[in-house]
Amino acid sequence: MSRLRERLFATPLDAVITLVCLYIVWRISVPLVEWAVYDATWNGTSREACTGQGACWVFIRARFGQFMYGQYPVPLRWRVDVAGALMVLTAGLLSWRGLPQRRWFALASVTVLPLVGLWLLYGGFGLAIVQTREWGGLMLTLVLTIYAGLIAVPLGILLALGRRSRLPLIRFASVVFIEFWRGVPIITVIFLASLLLPLIMPAGFDVDRLARAILGLAFVVAAYMAEAVRGGLQALPEGQAEAAQALGLGYWRIQRMIVLPQALRIALPAMTNEFISLFKSTTLVLIVSLFDLLGIAQAALADPNWVGMNMEAYVFAGAIYWFACFGMSQWSRLREKRLQTAHGR
């Protein structure tokens, strides 16, 4: 009780501030809860079911499939589920420290698994082909994030090493690449990829629209990733690489065995931040007519059967983005804390 008084009512001014804040919170949260829960309609199948003043969650229920899978053919959606389950399973196994052959398993999960995922989603080799223009919703958001990330992380590491290289040409090329992509807006890069890639390819050779967007995103994120990794590299004492050199190790072995394992651990929070902003940036594919989660929500507003569902669509999509990003940043914070205590011993 005394603690409460100290933190909320220490001085008369504090007391006034606290009361004003409480009043504002009350005025905002009560109508919000009334709208979202108390007055909301949860059950039904059509617009007519929603008669109350509150939110019409029926709309989300009716369109849930689209929000998750876009226009992906309904009978084939199990393939997306399998790919997602595989991903979750792998992530779960990888976070288990006692996994036998963990290193090889990790390597396989970033090389073989993405190909398996692509096969499940796109088809071929016995599965019916689903064109990428039918992909959409949360699934497309995850595809964009994961595949762009898979290109961006290794490329970013190489660029960060290149920026510290002793060869002037490589250093110069890395700096130009990094500063160029960091200096321009992602929207223009997505435009650039979708306009320029078809232009520079030989006639008749078409680059898929989704692949163009992924490539554009990946280049920008690689540049930002490189700066995050550089931070980790700079934090590492010179002596580490010098000692390894004295032992007679070559450049790549020093980087792979001594420098990167330590530098990446330091850079991990910054890299997670870049990953979160990649996740948020995927929404920009809207402007090249790819319908990710936000795009699908936006497109759903145009449905004549469901007029005036703006708030419901935005709240649903926004909540998913929020929980995903918040989850990632909390995970990174937790890891950082655990590492700190591990070092403190």
Place this chain on the structure above:
Amino acid sequence: MVAVIWFFVQNASQNMMKAGIASGFKFLWRDSGIEVPFNLTGYKPSDNILFLLWTGVVNTLLVSIVSIAVATIVGFSVGLLRLSRNWLLSTLAGFYIEFVRNIPLLFFVLFWYFGVLAALPLPRESYDVLGVVFLNRRGLSIPTPNDLHGLKIACLAIVVLIAAQVGVARWAAARQARTGRDFPVWPVGFVLCGVLPVAALVAGGLTTAWDVPTLRGFNYRGGFVMVPEFVALFAALSTYTAGFIAEVVRGGIQSVRQGQIDAARALGLTQGRIVRLVVIPQAMPVIIPPITSQYLNLIKNSSFGAAIAYPEIVAVFMGSALVSTGQSIEIIAITLAIYLVLSLAVSLFMNWYNARHRLVVR
């Protein structure tokens, strides 16, 4: 490497030849024929494409500058509130920060445009402030001065007042160094740089005839209309970036060690002086570099306006002009170059500022 580039260039020139597009920058002097609903440059569809590009640049700079100003004010306030002793206040600030940082900016842009502004009342039932500023579905109408004479005099007066304050501050510092006697610089400054300028502006405004928006038929006429696209983009950019700036400010202030503050208190400095003379000078060098990159991000993020057709560079040039001329390589190159120059200009300015304000470590 060279072979790969040659291969791409070869393909590009073949593809362009097939499409019948001549490369080069001559198209910039062609008539554009593109409508721009919101412009400050007096652009008309009969002007050439170069002028269209300039209109886009001006619109980008307009929304960026206004948003940077508001984002800085909101961001600093929220960042300071986050450090408040009052638990409720700092928790609310924390909620705000976590809310805006974990949701994509495009979400906020669409939300403001389609969720909030589209739900505003028709012009007939506008929200108004003192009967001169009107907010409705068609945008925000603000009054404009008919002639700038009175306001020019007010601005001149403000410049003189600021100069006077600088003089007083110098004199007070010199006197304190000489005799040790204190002078109430800040209260005087509050009058010279706060009260009197406001009075000057009010006086200038009262003596000027204003073009106040009035309801005629279905819409407001007169004054200046901020289109809803501008309002939505501005609201989204400033509130979003404010969340990031708040985190930067919090981190910067927390980086000042407690010992510094304790030592200042032991010397008998007042709370205001501790903040002004000890905390801020040490926090600023930590705050400025990341804030610069937030400003740069904001300028680049103003391109999100393309998603709601706010006529900034990407929308009018990379969108409309590219569709009407087909000169994709030239237009992309020009657009990217503009953003690179803008980024470079801001970071050069901030580097210069940073170098001037760097803490001298002895």
